[in-house]
Amino acid sequence: MYWADEIAAAAEGPQVVNDSKTPSGTVHVGSLRGVVLHDAIVRALRERGVETRFLYGVDDLDPMDAAAHLTGDSVERYMGMPLAMVPAPEGSGAASYARHFVGELFMATFAPLGVAPEIYWMSERYADGSVDPYIRVALDRADLVRDIYRRVSHVEKREDWLPISIICEVCGRSGTTLATDWNGHTVAYSCRPDLVDWAKGCGHSGRVIPFKGRAKLKWNVDWAAKWSLFGVTIEGCGKDLATAGGSRERSDAIARDVFDREPPLNVSYEFLNIGGKKMSTSKGLGVSAHDMAALLPPELIRFLFLRSKPRRALDFDPEGDTIPGLFDEFDRIAAATAGLPVRGELPPDPDRIFRASLVDAAADAAVEGARFRPPFRHLALLIQVPGVDVEARLAAEKGSPLDERETEILRERVEICRRWLAAFAPDRYRVEVQSEVPSSVAELDPPQRAYMATLADAADGERPASGDAWQDLIFRTAKAADMASGYAFAAIYAAFLGRANGPRAGWLLASLEHAFVVERLRSAAGGQRT
Numbered sequence: 001m002y003w004a005d006e007i008a009a010a011a012e013g014p015q016v017v018n019d020s021k022t023p024s025g026t027v028h029v030g031s032l033r034g035v036v037l038h039d040a041i042v043r044a045l046r047e048r049g050v051e052t053r054f055l056y057g058v059d060d061l062d063p064m065d066a067a068a069h070l071t072g073d074s075v076e077r078y079m080g081m082p083l084a085m086v087p088a089p090e091g092s093g094a095a096s097y098a099r100h101f102v103g104e105l106f107m108a109t110f111a112p113l114g115v116a117p118e119i120y121w122m123s124e125r126y127a128d129g130s131v132d133p134y135i136r137v138a139l140d141r142a143d144l145v146r147d148i149y150r151r152v153s154h155v156e157k158r159e160d161w162l163p164i165s166i167i168c169e170v171c172g173r174s175g176t177t178l179a180t181d182w183n184g185h186t187v188a189y190s191c192r193p194d195l196v197d198w199a200k201g202c203g204h205s206g207r208v209i210p211f212k213g214r215a216k217l218k219w220n221v222d223w224a225a226k227w228s229l230f231g232v233t234i235e236g237c238g239k240d241l242a243t244a245g246g247s248r249e250r251s252d253a254i255a256r257d258v259f260d261r262e263p264p265l266n267v268s269y270e271f272l273n274i275g276g277k278k279m280s281t282s283k284g285l286g287v288s289a290h291d292m293a294a295l296l297p298p299e300l301i302r303f304l305f306l307r308s309k310p311r312r313a314l315d316f317d318p319e320g321d322t323i324p325g326l327f328d329e330f331d332r333i334a335a336a337t338a339g340l341p342v343r344g345e346l347p348p349d350p351d352r353i354f355r356a357s358l359v360d361a362a363a364d365a366a367v368e369g370a371r372f373r374p375p376f377r378h379l380a381l382l383i384q385v386p387g388v389d390v391e392a393r394l395a396a397e398k399g400s401p402l403d404e405r406e407t408e409i410l411r412e413r414v415e416i417c418r419r420w421l422a423a424f425a426p427d428r429y430r431v432e433v434q435s436e437v438p439s440s441v442a443e444l445d446p447p448q449r450a451y452m453a454t455l456a457d458a459a460d461g462e463r464p465a466s467g468d469a470w471q472d473l474i475f476r477t478a479k480a481a482d483m484a485s486g487y488a489f490a491a492i493y494a495a496f497l498g499r500a501n502g503p504r505a506g507w508l509l510a511s512l513e514h515a516f517v518v519e520r521l522r523s524a525a526g527g528q529r530t
């Protein structure tokens with residue numbers, strides 16, 4: 001069964017699905033895994049008729065603990081302050097650092113992805129007093145919280161430690177304060193220069209009433225308090241938090257022992273590993289969620305995360321084969337959903353994965369799946385060949401005119417191909433077909449020349465019409481000549497591109513006019529006939 005359906009099938013009664021983000025700077029594309037995963041669970045629940053709320057919270061009362069986008073004097077000034085109180089970077093009109101990076105950049109990706117949670121900001125929930133009852137319970141039961149840290153994580157807290165950070169009345173920092181005494185009305189605290197190494201407290205000490213936004217529960221307690229506050233029944237988290245003795249286990253124990261409530265079902269998920277580490281600096285392009293959402297169609301981003309089970313790590317290398325491979329796999333699952341023949345093995349429930357990947361939950365997956373989608377690598381080559389009418393060419397390949405939606409898909413892919421070629425594509429995908437027979441052909445061996453002559457004859461007979469058909473013919477011809485395929489490909493690259501490597505040879509030849517290909521093969525072969 002599709003993994004989200006398994007979760008939905010086990011749910012009893014109305015559900016509240018929650019996900020959260022700490023807004024500490026630019027949000028990486030991997031953070032969309034949690035967003036898409038929770039949305040898929042929500043959809044699966046609603047499709048079963050389960051009454052479901054979908055919440056997304058921003059932990060903007062957490063302290064700024066990494067300089068990230070701060071520079072100069074502002075590092076010293078703002079480190080340790082709640083993210084909601086740190087100003088947005090210059091040039092942004094947002095009300096805070098948190099609102100800029102999460103509210104404006106990250107959350108702008110949600111609606112196009114078909115994700116529409118109810119959004120809440122923890123700075124507001126603290127300020128309006130919603131969290132106060134949990135603050136009181138956590139302070140009254142601080143000994144229980146300390147026990148949980150010891151029992152679950154073997155972390156020893158000092159005897160007077162309290163699970164709360166007071167926002168210093170003088171300097172506004174919360175990351176630098178140590179709270180030590182709760183008398184049922186006020187908390188004693190001191191703002192210390194040396195409490196943490198990433199921020200410097202001002203030295204003030206005093207007592208405050210810790211309610212209405214003047215303090216924030218420590219992260220694990222805050223997490224468990226949110227579950228009670230919102231009645232959360234399902235919340236996944238990244239595997240870094242879900243380790244034995246780790247954050248999630250502590251918060252689960254706090255929910256049970258301090259707030260007397262069963263914690264939500266956990267769906268722990270693996271990371272999205274980004275390849276090509278130099279990428280973010282080498283070409284001035286990042287892998288932020290908003291950059292990738294601007295490059296890839298939303299259904300491809302959903303598909304990236306939904307085609308594998310949550311516990312599977314994903315590799316994403318925009319400068320490698322990830323993007324073309326993602327399009328190919330999407331097209332294959334689309335075709336399988338429409339009942340069309342596909343190559344290779346299919347995952348279980350491909351139609352369910354495809355439907356969950358569509359932005360519109362109500363779309364007819366079989367109709368969407370049947371649409372003509374130009375293979376990405378083929379298109380990336382076609383747009384580089386001068387004089388090709390891409391739309392007419394693809395209509396010919398489809399065998400009938402493209403409908404409105406297919407034309408839209410094609411135009412979207414052309415645009416993505418262009419941007420991918422300009423910014424990310426490996427060099428082998430960038431081609432310049434030589435208008436004359438390249439001089440590098442002179443270095444080819446006689447068997448390679450003979451191979452090209454044979455291929456020209458075979459192509460004239462079979463007239464391969466697609467990249468796959470060409471690829472198949474190239475391999476068969478090489479095999480019949482008892483020639484290693486790499487040796488055969490090298491001849492083709494030399495004849496058309498004047499270099500030793502290139503994209504998949506079948507797709508390259510399929511992107512060119514048939515007559516041109518045959519003529520070039522014969523010229524490069526030096527007129528030899530077998």
Ligand SMILES: [Zn+2]
Pocket residue numbers: 168169170171172173191201202203204
């Ligand atoms: Zn202070």
